[in-house]
Amino acid sequence: MELRKDYFADVRKDGLNEIGQPRPRLDSPGHVTGQTAYFADRNFPGMLHLKMVRSPHHHARIRSVDTSEAEKHPGVVRVLTAKDVPHNVYTILILIQIGPEDETVLADGKVRWKGEAVVAVLAETERAAQEAAAKVKVDYEVLPAVFDMEEALKPGAPIVNEYHGRNYYLYDSGDCRKVRFGDVEAGFAEADHILEQTYQSSPIEHAPTETTGCIVAPEGNDRFACYTNTQAMFFTLDNASIILQMPGSKLHFVGGTVGGGFGGKVDVIVEPIAILAAKLTGRPVSFIYSREEEMQISSPRAAEKVVIKDGVMKDGRIVARKVTGYTDAGAYSRHSPYGAQKGAAHYPGPYTIPNVWIDTYCVYTNRTPSSAMRGFGVTIGDFALEVQMDKLARLIAMDPLEFRFINAYRDGDMKAHRQLTEGAALIECMQEASRAANWPVADKYMAMSSYRKGA
């Protein structure tokens, strides 16, 4: 790797001793010898296996749950339903005051997506748990479901999640996250060209090689060790503490090695119910997603829809940008209100635009709840924005890279969120990219700098 230390040499602190030095990864000796301990590499005598009974419907009222046959199945030790969970309705981000609590650990009265957990079965073997789970009888009254964000937002659409009472998340700023900067209509009025385009994405599954799960072992003194591959250790500990109504000091979480996550293991789904199961049976419990569950049940990246309208001048300046973004949360919030909010912050792009107007909605549908994944809320947005940038450049017959130089934010520029740009270095990155890709731009762009003295 080449380090270009000539950039910003006069403004940069140069006490960076590690950057540019190869360093061995701490964990790779364990990986190459097969000695790294993943959560499932632990085995406890007398361990029970947990299998979930899941909703076969996208949206249904639960009339009744009958677990009597399952309980009689050989090898079954206990069956758990909603009434066994101390604080059954929760939401992950309540820890940072983002509510309301809107998701059940085990469904209570209603299911809102196909695959939702309804009943947990604990048995001596995985097979017995699976067979018993098939014997749980749930009587459903199927309700109309909504799978499309536009449909969900129409008046009269079936309400997906009563805890919200409407099919979108209510921010403190209102129906959506908003950014307002300058006068976007005035910007469009002065623009030489206007381009409005819609971009859409589908949900994406992380598909980690190691599936989601945990193993819980009672440690005595009503304390529980939870070996887990969570990517969000303290979120999980604190949420488990709320759900189980147990002090955090009773919960001993052991993690560290995650066999691939990509954001897909930040939700708090497997640990609380497994800890509860260990508490109620007094035995170690293993709850591991099968590959099929991983693909169908774990939260994907949200489907998104982005409508971008730009006003551009013949000389290449973008003078107005209006964006409406929609994030499909699925049936529950998880991290999606935050994802939609990130989108609002991101849609101006790394560009200085004097008039910006942004609304982003977090929409509920009867689809698998979506959540975090590698830059969720901004990755799809970036794709849409940069495709839009190419289209704008084409519209005014300008080189797409030169077009970006004209609009790139530079130190001292005011961003649409009223933050002064600092340490942008975007111009310099594009100059290097132009060299590396052998995509020449006019000399005047190669002479530009992101850094402005005094900025």
Added chain:
Amino acid sequence: MAKVPVQFTLNGSEKAEFIESGTTLLHALRDKIGDTSPKGGCHQGTCGACSVIIDGELRLSCLTLAETCNGADITTTAGLAEGGVLHPLQRAFLDAFATQCGFCTPGMIMAAKVLLDRTPNPSREDVVEALSGNICRCTGYEPIIQAVLTAARANSQSAA
């Protein structure tokens, strides 16, 4: 469930176990014998994380019944380092940054070992072909391919 006796050699040492009929080798190795180096990523023969070497052949331990391994000679990644010295493949994976989460690594190393045992000087295409049954969601494969080629070169130099 009926239990059957199974005897095989695992990384050079004799193992004798009573195993429930129908138990996979993956399950037997991990949960009975305590060698957790083969990983269960899919339990359906598609990810390669559970790969082991049985009598010189690359096999998916999640699709192999333990009871069919009587008398077999089984190698797993846990048995590759000798006297605390890493196998050239392990060294190369370590040096080439070919592991991220590490979950696919033991299976990858097994697949690579079978290749190098048969084809000491593989082409890049040979490597790609040999690893094609192993899924890695983290590395993007290129560092893994480079590691195998590097290990092959190290091998041929030490042989010369």
